[in-house]
Amino acid sequence: MPGQVLLEMIPEEAIQAGVSAADWRAALRACGEIMVKTGLVDLPYIDQMIAAVEDLGPYMVIAPGIALAHARPSPAVRRPGFSIVVLDAPVSFGHPENDPVRLIIGLAAPDPHSHVQALAAIAEMLSDESCRSALFQAKSRRDVLHVLTEFSERGSCA
């Protein structure tokens, strides 16, 4: 199954919905804290993700409503994996076209390669309209897991 890699690379505890954040920094902090708790990264990674946006701009907002948050491979990365955070209210990143952001995909990459296959599957899932809107509307971890499972098994959430 092409989507199986999603379930392997997105630990259940790294999924959270209904997260409130006052602004993009708080949103990245919330996402980072979940990644720390899950054991994907260490604490310094959170500030590295925020610094990346301060330094390079909000280009990480890859599609309307969706940010792919990450920093460079560093000793703060423990293992490759992703987190998924659904905000209860969207925040602005200052992106001219894709604001406001409701869905944050957190990426922990210890090297340039080990996350590529899962990233491809996530892109595939996000390009499916039915899965995308189901993620935007997810109210709980269970809702998000349901989307991941549906996509893994059927390639769609319709």
Place this chain on the structure above:
Amino acid sequence: MKILAVCGMGLGSSLLLRMQVEKAMQRLGLHADVEVADIGVARAMAQTVDLIVTTRELAERLGDVKPRVVVISNFVDLEEMTRKLREVLQAS
């Protein structure tokens, strides 16, 4: 044809761009070698490629480069990528 996908660090968004470029080129019935680069090395690598694909703000940072630059705003929209590649490839 050589295409360079550029993002801030060369391991997130640019990988998405590469995947999309490959799919779009396949749709167009064309072949391209697609490489990824971070913004730091992109200017140097620009000399060796035919086309650059990136975001608006990174395109501004890139400044004046020899190859044409395609600006993408939605990284998961294959229609946008295909349309923009078709336009620029037909024009050249």
